[in-house]
Amino acid sequence: MKKFRQWLIGKEFTWITDCSGLTKFFEGEYDITHTLQQWKLELLASVFTIVHRPAKMLTECDLLSRYEGILSTWRNTEEAHTDNPIIAVAWKLREDKAPPWPRQHLLPPVKGDRITTQTELAQICDTARATWIIGRSLDTIADSFKLLGGTIMLTASTSKEEYWQLQHEIPNIETFAKRLVNNTAQPPVEWLIVTNMEKYNSTTSEALRTIIRKATTQGATQCILMWTGKPPGKIIDKWEQYIKRPETEPTYKPRHAQPEAAQHKQT
Numbered sequence: 001m002k003k004f005r006q007w008l009i010g011k012e013f014t015w016i017t018d019c020s021g022l023t024k025f026f027e028g029e030y031d032i033t034h035t036l037q038q039w040k041l042e043l044l045a046s047v048f049t050i051v052h053r054p055a056k057m058l059t060e061c062d063l064l065s066r067y068e069g070i071l072s073t074w075r076n077t078e079e080a081h082t083d084n085p086i087i088a089v090a091w092k093l094r095e096d097k098a099p100p101w102p103r104q105h106l107l108p109p110v111k112g113d114r115i116t117t118q119t120e121l122a123q124i125c126d127t128a129r130a131t132w133i134i135g136r137s138l139d140t141i142a143d144s145f146k147l148l149g150g151t152i153m154l155t156a157s158t159s160k161e162e163y164w165q166l167q168h169e170i171p172n173i174e175t176f177a178k179r180l181v182n183n184t185a186q187p188p189v190e191w192l193i194v195t196n197m198e199k200y201n202s203t204t205s206e207a208l209r210t211i212i213r214k215a216t217t218q219g220a221t222q223c224i225l226m227w228t229g230k231p232p233g234k235i236i237d238k239w240e241q242y243i244k245r246p247e248t249e250p251t252y253k254p255r256h257a258q259p260e261a262a263q264h265k266q267t
Helices: 020-027 034-043 059-065 067-075 085-095 120-126 138-147 173-182 202-217 233-243 260-266
Strands: 012-017 047-052 130-134 189-194 222-225
Touching: 020 034, 020 047, 130 173, 130 202, 173 202, 189 202, 202 222, 202 233
Parallel strands: 012 047, 130 189, 189 222
Antiparallel strands: none
């Protein structure tokens, strides 16, 4: 009753059963325990009529009750297609099918025309493009991206497993900009999405400018900046200038970096 409750609420139905004790349960006069009373109140929440029929008249219902058990046994049975040798070989090939090639978020260091170093993994990653998402609305954007037919894959290598595992590691904006400056092996970015633009004040706007310039330099086709509410027109014009100037080199420097003069003095 609980399983089909959402379809039975507010509807009058007939309960056909071969259990004669169910009729006595509702119509009999006996001392009812608190457990039986709880069951009775649960059942009386629905509007139904009980009709008793012998078991020999309910063979179809009895078969349906065992249907799931039959399917479970059938699914667990090993495939043995040995009558036809061609079919047997086909089933064997399907069982020995190799897992799909893993994908990584960085391009392998392949230079020149040395085709021998270009593995299948390298060829796959050569055509891969990235989507950078800056902000706190990752789940909302990821769901919308999937509805549009796109995929967002964040992966990282591991030494414990044979294949690459998913890892949702989302750095803050300064850490992300630092990685762009220090790491030249980045996948080509196609889309840049920045949410909650009003949260990036003067202390973090320099890091955001670095990310935008890096994306436009790599040929990003879309740079989407989103504000909560309506921002002033001057602010929009300022960020448009950064998007339209991809030739400007990133000037962001990570925090706690020593000045050049101090470094020269130490050497």
